[in-house]
Amino acid sequence: MKRFHAKPGERRCLQIEKFLFGLITFLVAVLAIFAATASADGQHSGVWKLNPAKSKYSPGPGPKELTETILLSMNRYKVDANGTGADGKPMHIEFDAKFDGKDYPMIGVPWADTDGQVTMIITCAVSTNGRTRTCTLKGTDEEGRKVNNVVVFHRQ
Known part of the structure; x- marks a missing residue:
């Protein structure tokens, strides 16, 4: 050796x-x-446009159009959405929260202010190619009706 x-x-x-x-x-x-x-x-962050044809609302109808701008980071979730409601009137939704367990106001959503009671669970997932975002909303609306919505968005 x-x-x-x-x-x-x-x-x-x-x-x-x-x-x-x-x-x-x-x-x-x-x-x-x-x-x-x-x-x-970054999967959820970005600008997302509603696809009304692929979305299902129960009870319906859903908005005619909606564009969401989402900023999601390790400690913050911010949503700014604008569109046209089913009644043809403009709609605006704002939500800005930290991941700290506290309640934060959700502007423009009637069922959001319920004195601390959970009325809606929203689960969103982004497709593997990152171009489609699907959100499922299950719970009760402001009139006490059961809600089971599937809302589909496309990245802009």
Whole structure:
């Protein structure tokens, strides 16, 4: 078996190369984790336009048009939506909350102010290609009627 004996200067060079390789590997791993986190937050963020033809409202009818601008980060969820209601009147919805367990006002949504009682559960998912956002609303509206809506949006 042949042994390799590095000279002192060469040994130092090998140590630097090992250190740089380890540092680069660590930085790539950190960047990958950061990108995955940013991607998860960013899935819902953006401008979304309602697709009334693919949406189902029970009870109906739903809005004629609606465009939502959503900002979702690790500690904040902000929605600003404008459109035309089923009655043809302009509608505006605002919601700006932190993920801290506190209640925040939802402007423009009649069933949202219920003295702390949960009346609606909204679940949203973004398609794997990131172009379609589907929200399911289940609960009770301001008139006490059961709600089971599926609302489909497309990224703008």
